[in-house]
Amino acid sequence: MTQKSSGRQTVTARTSEVDGLRPVERRSSGVRSSGGVLLAYHLTAVAADVEDVVRHAGGWLCDRARAGWQVTVLVPPGSDTRALTILGVGVGSWEPGASALGSEPPAAVAVGAGVLCRHEDLRREVLGTVEVESSEVTVWGEAPPFTTDLRFGRVHHPLSVAAQAFKARALSQCDSAGTAPAVEQFLSCALWYPPEGGDLVPVSSSR
Numbered sequence: 001m002t003q004k005s006s007g008r009q010t011v012t013a014r015t016s017e018v019d020g021l022r023p024v025e026r027r028s029s030g031v032r033s034s035g036g037v038l039l040a041y042h043l044t045a046v047a048a049d050v051e052d053v054v055r056h057a058g059g060w061l062c063d064r065a066r067a068g069w070q071v072t073v074l075v076p077p078g079s080d081t082r083a084l085t086i087l088g089v090g091v092g093s094w095e096p097g098a099s100a101l102g103s104e105p106p107a108a109v110a111v112g113a114g115v116l117c118r119h120e121d122l123r124r125e126v127l128g129t130v131e132v133e134s135s136e137v138t139v140w141g142e143a144p145p146f147t148t149d150l151r152f153g154r155v156h157h158p159l160s161v162a163a164q165a166f167k168a169r170a171l172s173q174c175d176s177a178g179t180a181p182a183v184e185q186f187l188s189c190a191l192w193y194p195p196e197g198g199d200l201v202p203v204s205s206s207r
Contacts, residue, residue, distance in 0.1 A: 041069040045089075045110040046100045046122065050075055051174040052112050054083050056140040058167040059159035060184050061110070062087040063199060066162065069108075074100055083170040101125055105135045110186075113141025130189060138188040138200065152187045155200040159184065 043064055047053035053061070053073055065071045065088040073084050074094035081091040094100050096119050101109060109129055116123050116139065123143075129135050130151060138155075139146050146152050159167065159182055167180035188200050 041108070042106040043069050043071045043108040043110060044101060044106045045071065045073045046094055046115055047073060047075050047112045048114040048118070050079050050081060050083050051171075051176055052114060053140075054087070054167065054170045054174055055176065056112065057110060057138075057184060057186070058083075058087050058170055059163040059180060060157040060186075060199070061089050062163040062166050063157070063160050064108075065089050066160070067199070083173040086170040086173060087166055097121060099125060101129065105129050108136040108138065110138045110140070111143075113139060113143035113146075116143040116146070133190055136188065136190045138186045140184070140186050143187075146187055149189075151189045153189065154203040155186050155188045155191075156203055157184045157186070157200055158182060 041064075043061070045053060045057065045061060053075070061071050061073065071089040072092050073081075073089050074092045075081065075084075077093040077095060079093075084091050100122055109126060111122070111126055116126065126137060127145075130137050130149075137152075139152070159180065164180045164182065171180065185203075186200065191198055191200055
């Protein structure tokens with residue numbers, strides 16, 4: 001379903017059905033588990049620009065799309081989005097002052113630190129999602145107040161071989177040199193998967 005408002009056009013992301021969803025005792029990473037099958041997963045990512053999201057989260061988003069998630073990346077209007085197409089994700093646009101998440105938050109939200117630090121409305125919207133514990137929220141980069149929020153834990157995602165290849169091609173499309181790293185780093189809370197089975201793995205505090 002497509003919505004248009006305040007210069008924003010994107011696919012409204014939400015879960016289609018959740019059976020037996022229940023919160024578990026919080027750990028530092030804010031882990032959440034599901035007692036049943038989540039039939040459809042939707043993830044909305046908001047980025048300052050295309051290269052930013054490809055470089056810092058492209059492999060993870062590619063792996064989620066390959067796993068069956070409906071992934072939509074919101075970037076400024078007029079952006080060259082060919083690199084995102086290489087990753088296999090959907091594309092939408094977002095402008096300051098417009099809601100990025102809509103009235104029904106998606107199962108998962110991912111946001112770049114740069115765009116969070118620059119736009120108070122978006123930061124407030126994402127923090128509101130954290131407060132109601134309705135979505136997995138993941139941030140790439142260092143963005144206060146998320147770095148000091150104990151509900152967030154440091155996690156990493158080991159990229160699949162395919163994701164590394166697609167990310168390398170996407171970076172090349174962005175005219176960005178360098179190879180795709182095998183691991184991407186994030187801050188995240190309210191993970192949909194438990195640590196032993198998730199694609200975002202909590203980083204040991206001893207490291």
